[in-house]
Amino acid sequence: MGGYKHSQLKGKSYEEIQGLYERQQKRIQDFTPMDSEKEAQKPGKRLKRVTGSYATQKSPKKPKVMKSAKDVTEEEAAEYEKEKEELRLSLKIISNDDSEVNYEPLSRKFPIVNWEYQLLGKMEAKDMYVYKLTRADGSSSYHGDTQAFLRRLDRQDLNDLYRLVQERFQDHPLEGHDLLLWGDLRMIFDPDEKDELWMNQLDWKLLRWKLYESCRVHTLFMDGTPMEINMLVEKKYPLIKELLEKMLNLQLEAEEESTMAFELIKFIKSFLEE
Structure with missing residues (x-):
């Protein structure tokens, strides 16, 4: 339900896995489809x-009823397998090209509360700068660029980071690599369709x-x-x-x-x- 892989759950206790399941189940129960009667009202x-344009909203569709495994016919199963083949x-x-992916369960993960771009050290006589992310429990992690964030963070981490950068950008002008990070995150969460890039x-x-x-x-x-x-x-x-x-x-x-x-x-x- 949460997109977890077997490698992420391996070695976890029943209580830890149950916590992940209940968290995802709550998200699904709280979710309101855009075409549901509740949303339309x-x-x-x-x-x-x-x-880039607006269109008239169609009449609300009747929510589909999820079928159980017993209700799925052989014909429907065959169609599903054919679709997957295509x-x-x-x-x-x-x-996986990164052995440092963080598979810590969401139920135990502390939110990101700060970030800063800093000098980590020298590598081959060159200064090595990284983004330092700090969590609510005081722990820190270091990331070289936006792609490192995507390899090692989950969606909630990404949301936390975007919110923090957004808040700081409203109060203080960003410069240098902080401005680049702000641009990368805006491209993900709030792209400007009029931007020359597109x-x-x-x-x-x-x-x-x-x-x-x-x-x-x-x-x-x-x-x-x-x-x-x-x-x-x-x-x-x-x-x-x-x-x-x-x-x-x-x-x-x-x-x-x-x-x-x-x-x-x-x-x-x-x-x-x-």
Whole structure:
């Protein structure tokens, strides 16, 4: 339910796993689908944002009833397996390239309360600067760049960091690498569709497309400028169809087959069908 892998749960006690399950179960129970009757009744919910324009909200759809395993017919199971086979054509399984991924259970993790860019030391006679993240329990971790954040943090960590940078940016002007971090996080959480960056997609030389499942982010790696484009898996960005086709042709890199990976590929395919 929370996207955890077997390696993350291995060695954990029953109570720890139960805590993770209950936390995810609460999120699901509290979630209100955008097309549900409850959401539709909220005042002002007449229009929805659709990639830079507004469209009339459709009539609320009747929520689908989840079927149990016993209710799934052999025909439906066969269709599901056929769909996965098609999605696998756009998926590439790769080994984890970072042995320092933090798999600490969310129930025991303290929130991030501060960050700073500082000199860590020298490496090959060159100064080595890193981002230092500090948690509520006083522990610290060091990260070289935004990609290191995505490899080692989960979504809640990323949300905490964005909130902290946002608050500091409102009170004090950011400079240097702090300003770069602010720009990277804004691109993820609050992209500006009028930014010149999105206008030059035909010139992007796409090299890789990768999923960071722990923080629910997928990244486009480029040759040249921009170097990376980081995006939330559930958020719609102003990507042109030519780029979407390149992404699917390159295949999504993931550590293993997962519901998130398959749903992301389906999400991208749905853009092409619009």
